[in-house]
Amino acid sequence: MIVSLKVFRFDPSKDERPYYQTYEVEADPMDRLLDCLNRVRWEQDPTLSYRWSCGHGICGSDGMRINGICGLACQKLVKNFKEEVLIEPLPVFKVVKDLIVDLGPFLERYNSIKPYLITKSPPPKQERPQSPEKQHLFEEAIRCILCGCCTASCPINQNPETANYVGPAALVRAFRYLFDSRDEATEERIALLDHKDGAWGCQTLWKCTEVCPKEIPVTKQIAQIKRRIYETKHK
Numbered sequence: 001m002i003v004s005l006k007v008f009r010f011d012p013s014k015d016e017r018p019y020y021q022t023y024e025v026e027a028d029p030m031d032r033l034l035d036c037l038n039r040v041r042w043e044q045d046p047t048l049s050y051r052w053s054c055g056h057g058i059c060g061s062d063g064m065r066i067n068g069i070c071g072l073a074c075q076k077l078v079k080n081f082k083e084e085v086l087i088e089p090l091p092v093f094k095v096v097k098d099l100i101v102d103l104g105p106f107l108e109r110y111n112s113i114k115p116y117l118i119t120k121s122p123p124p125k126q127e128r129p130q131s132p133e134k135q136h137l138f139e140e141a142i143r144c145i146l147c148g149c150c151t152a153s154c155p156i157n158q159n160p161e162t163a164n165y166v167g168p169a170a171l172v173r174a175f176r177y178l179f180d181s182r183d184e185a186t187e188e189r190i191a192l193l194d195h196k197d198g199a200w201g202c203q204t205l206w207k208c209t210e211v212c213p214k215e216i217p218v219t220k221q222i223a224q225i226k227r228r229i230y231e232t233k234h235k
């Protein structure tokens, strides 16, 4: 089959404004959109820029907006697209070139929630044990590959007036440590999350959950953070 891709192009070093370029590639119905982009780059236009690495939904680097919905190009089969496919960079982030965006601010916010285990008690002789039941509480959150699709799809992050909201990806990681029985910084974490640009910035719009390629129940986890904040402050 022939796949037609209408791709966002912009090189800030030479283009005055963005434009769209259409490419046609021959593809097998079971190819992914990433395969088509690679074919364009390898056979037609080496100037087309985008990120990818694993090709299998693991590295999170090929997040882009496909027909208006954020997702991973390596997870989209061409057989599911009947007409021209519109491919754009993730919204919210600044375009570096074509489909590549600057994830620096995204990672700064991610770092702001202290995405690591914090312990205060003396280390045991061996590892800090955890039961499978307790690990199960945050197992889904561990699947996050930091693709940024949730934050890019969030209307709160898209609104310039509320753009300081830390965003769903950072909150998923905050959830992961807040509900980890080995972590000993609950109060510190709650102080980081208990404000209008933290967990309370979420207006439960579900867009993050709809697009997450790892099927993480993002909105539910943010709601559980809010409940944990409330319970901790009212106990």
Ligand code: SF4
Pocket (backbone or CB within 6 Å): 143, 144, 145, 146, 147, 148, 149, 150, 151, 168, 169, 172, 208, 211, 212, 213, 214, 215, 216, 218
């Ligand atoms: Fe990507 Fe899902 Fe992680 Fe958001 S929560 S960064 S959509 S994997």
Ligand code: FES
Pocket (backbone or CB within 6 Å): 052, 053, 054, 055, 056, 057, 058, 059, 060, 061, 062, 072, 073, 074, 075
């Ligand atoms: Fe790694 Fe798509 S290329 S997630």
